[in-house]
Amino acid sequence: MTRRSTFTDQxxxxxxxxxxxxxxxxxxxxxxxxxxxxxxxxGSGAERFxxxxxxxxTWGIQKGVGFEVTDISAGTGAQYPGIVYDADGTPLAExxxxxxxxxxxxxxxxxxAPGMTAxxxxxxxxxxxKTPVLVxxxxxxxxxxxxxxxxxxxxxESGEESFILExxxxxxxxxxxxxxxxxxxxxxxxxRRKRRELTRVELRALHPAYx
Numbered sequence: 001m002t003r004r005s006t007f008t009d010q011x012x013x014x015x016x017x018x019x020x021x022x023x024x025x026x027x028x029x030x031x032x033x034x035x036x037x038x039x040x041x042x043g044s045g046a047e048r049f050x051x052x053x054x055x056x057x058t059w060g061i062q063k064g065v066g067f068e069v070t071d072i073s074a075g076t077g078a079q080y081p082g083i084v085y086d087a088d089g090t091p092l093a094e095x096x097x098x099x100x101x102x103x104x105x106x107x108x109x110x111x112x113a114p115g116m117t118a119x120x121x122x123x124x125x126x127x128x129x130k131t132p133v134l135v136x137x138x139x140x141x142x143x144x145x146x147x148x149x150x151x152x153x154x155x156x157e158s159g160e161e162s163f164i165l166e167x168x169x170x171x172x173x174x175x176x177x178x179x180x181x182x183x184x185x186x187x188x189x190x191x192r193r194k195r196r197e198l199t200r201v202e203l204r205a206l207h208p209a210y211x
Contacts, residue, residue: 012150013158017136020148020162020178033159033180034192040203042165042173049167052175052206053145056165057112058105062120064205065198071119071132074102074110112147114138131155143167148178156191157181163202177202 016030029035042052055061059069103111116135121128133149146164151157159181166174177199183191204210 012134012136012152012160013154014150014160014180014182016180017150017160018148019180020160021137025178025180029180033182035178035180036196036199037176037178038199038203039174039176040207042175042207044171044173046167048208049143049165049173052173053165054105055206056163056175057103057145057147058107058109059112059118061163061202061205065201066122068121068123069118070121071117072110073117074113074115112138117152118149136160139164156185156187157183157195175203175206 014030014033016033019025019030019033022028025035026037042048052060059067062069102113105111112135114135114137118133118135120131120133132152134152135147135149138147139145144164144166146162148160148162150160159179161177161179161181164176164178166176168174179195179199181192181195183195
């Protein structure tokens, strides 16, 4: 069954919420935003997918690139479960209600859920940089798991980033990172370079060759 949850009750710093789900993101990005999409193969097999999915949904990428994830809050408000289809692609006559059960990783870390807020903290040599984020959607489908968060406070960049894990028909496991960010000011070129470097490291965070 297909289950997708979204949460848009709270404020983010951009208007195109969920734009990272758009298949035409790279061709037709929101005005003023730079899109990016990067994909890496992480291996193959159901065990690889399941283990990586758990790590992904418990902030594994963010922790793997050096962020401290703080101020985690479950959030409040309605969570939309999406439309559930039968095997023929027809919407079920009786749709399920919103998902309310909480899932946890092996170490007790709650799974990322729609509406969850957190602050990503990167410790610098002289000061720490904090990025508050809101999880704007979650994907929880057979062979297809992930989430996206958006920025919630003014900073050097504004936008959304998604992390989607796939177990494909050929048994391979792939991670795709998509983003749209707007950067302004004299430091915008430098910020865009930092964003590309961060994405490069994020792609390696759950790779078995590097973890």
